[in-house]
Amino acid sequence: MASDTPLLDELEKGPWPSFVKEIKRSAGKSPKAKDLLGVVEQSYKDKITHWKHGGIVGVTGYGGGVIGRYTDIPEKFPNAEQMHTIRVNHPSGWFYTTKALRTVCDIWEKHGSGLTNMHGSTGDIILLGTDTDQLQPAFNTLTENGFDLGGSGSALRTPSGCVGPARCEWACIDSPHLIYDLTQTFQDELHRPRWPYKFKIKASACPNDCVAAIARADFTIIGTWRDSIRIDQAAVKEYASKGLDIENLIVARCPGQALEYDAKAQKLSVKPQDCLRCMHCISKMTKAIRPGKETGATILIGGKAPILRGAFLSWVLVPFIKVEPPYTEIKELLEKIWDWWDEHGRNRERIAETIGRLGLKDFLKAVDLKPIPQMVYHPRSNPFVFF
């Protein structure tokens, strides 16, 4: 018998694990997953999406967390007529016990398609495909088992962070704990949208930025240090003896020209005042070089994708801040930022765009920060200056 999904069947071939195989595994048990497969095959034939615009559904008490979705070909695929997504807030660092994961699977087997994304780009567990009448029962069972919904809409979205001190020697801050604490503190802001637009928080524990916080968060927390990198000269010698070209691959690549290498003595030294803490030498000589001991974070603001005024990377707001529970300074700064943005932001205007429109100068005043050179690449070149 000819297959109903000849185009998608092609994507079961090849060495990379196949999402089509995954949909088919669920399709064996769930009519919803089976019809989802049919809708997607139709898209592959027609080369357009077959999901209707938008969809507003949710659970009692919250304004977000569920993405409503309806197919535009329900007559062909009635079980895919409603295909809503539930965002479930992941544990910090995406660590799980199998017991917790199996519980989520059992709940989703009962209330949904059995399909998931592990994970969405913002960090949530994505439960992919259910009906409106299943949302509240699924939510009730999830919270009974310790899982809450993540964010959607014009709200605080689910914060996420790198693995941090749980399994990384470069962690300058406790990113999993910070993210957990901020998520718990701002539950109301996350579940009940009341802002001009979305707002994302991400924390990476060092400038390698393993959660891409500088590009994918409005409020970016990146671990750093204020003293000097720590060099273990015995370990430097070991790298040299094993043939690492320290002069060309480490010293010459240092962006601050802060390193000096005495090849004869096999000794590496640093001028801490010239170090930009870029992580290159640390990343390439993991046994010999470590971040300093006076650790904290740099706070940057404004990262976003292109719509509407162009893409932005977050820029420096606070060069150095101590990061210790209960994180009062960071929380106070967040609240000042939200107050100003909520007051001045236009409909669907991200914080970077509001600052761009009204000026960094006024924003700094509103959040009680003084202008300092670390905030800019270079001073302005034009003379159009307000006093």
Add this chain to the structure above:
Amino acid sequence: MARTDIGPPDYRLMLPETITSNYGKWKYHEILKPGVMKHVSETGDELYTVRAGSPRLVSIDFIRDICDIADKYCDGHLRFTSRFNIELMTPKKENVDGIIGDLKKLGLPIGGIGDCISNIVHTQGWIHCHSAATDASGLVKSIMDELYEYFTEFKLHAKLRIAVACCINMCGAVHCSDLAVVGIHTTPPKVNHEKLASTCEIPSVIASCPTGAIRRHSDKNINSVEVREERCMYCGNCYTVCPSMPLADPDGDGVAIYVGGKVSNSRKPPMFSRLAVPFIPNNPPRWPEVTSILKKIVEVYARDSKKYERLGEWIQRIGWERFFALTNIPFTEQHIDDFTYATETFRATTQFKW
């Protein structure tokens, strides 16, 4: 009434014992082979991690399969990475081969650590999104099949991050990846004048346009908007706020390829990815034109770059004129920026290569 505002489970209850007892005490790590690393603590404890690729869109049976392996070798603990890979961790070196064997039995590739191509950060596509100009999962599968050996082996001088987004909302990491594929439209929206006023808030529709192409309909009797098509660059943001402005088109939709972005601060500051190929039509299920251009770029970069040089750093060193020459990608008028900060991208120096 359900419980509300409980937040996520406490991650500390999810950590394996070796991590709890060595939290914040890690001294160094080593990459032992593709997909396997060892972390060593100040206490002398060791933790082995095996990383495997995942299609991200997975069934609950897939999750249960991974849980079985975690129960067998990892005391019932596992984690996922920020690029959707799976990580199984154990303090016992002798468990590593068993974990690898069981992951391979499931058909999962071991790799994604170090100087290689790791998993592709991607989006919903035709699986679940209404504004997708292309599919995400199908593109990712096609690209990773083509570049598979770069995931499982060390064949590059630095990490190479790939991202896919199905429209220019760029959910994920497209704007800051070494290689990026983004779904684009090339035709303006078709306005449904009968339904627009009842389904959309007209001022929001007008405000949604980055180029000011949308205004109230010039005929006062028609309660709708009109699009000045010469100003429209098909971003689709008006459709995001208004269902009566659809613009999906089987022939007009396709993908663009961007290159040279990164987020880490190593050596050079973070960079945006920049346009390399303006348009390739959708060609499901395998998108062969897209995969072959990506493979070509990866091969030229692998050959021409210096050790530790990310793709964007390589292009900065050799210059964009050399990038286009080496990759044989035609340079077109679409490559020249004409949005807000366009002049900053023009070459105000006599320094260039022939």
